[in-house]
Amino acid sequence: MSEPQANSSREKAQVWDNEGGSIAPEHLAGSLGVVRHMTETYSVGGFRYTNLDDAIAQARRMTELERELLL
Numbered sequence: 001m002s003e004p005q006a007n008s009s010r011e012k013a014q015v016w017d018n019e020g021g022s023i024a025p026e027h028l029a030g031s032l033g034v035v036r037h038m039t040e041t042y043s044v045g046g047f048r049y050t051n052l053d054d055a056i057a058q059a060r061r062m063t064e065l066e067r068e069l070l071l
Contacts, residue, residue, distance in 0.1 A: 029036075041048050042055035045062055049055040 026036075039050055041050055042052055043049075044055050044058045047055075047058055049058065
């Protein structure tokens with residue numbers, strides 16, 4: 001036997017809601033005071049930074065350590 005199919009868009013939404021929910025449209029989020037922020041991240045080795053100066057400092061530390069290990 002096959003499963004019953006959702007007949008309306010609301011029923012389809014409810015099925016999706018049962019799988020973890022759906023994302024609210026941006027205009028709804030904005031009207032509720034939700035503000036979207038895009039954050040740049042910098043990766044150095046296995047570390048992530050939101051501050052470029054910190055990422056550069058870590059890269060320098062890793063480079064210095066690598067040089068010491070090769071000597």
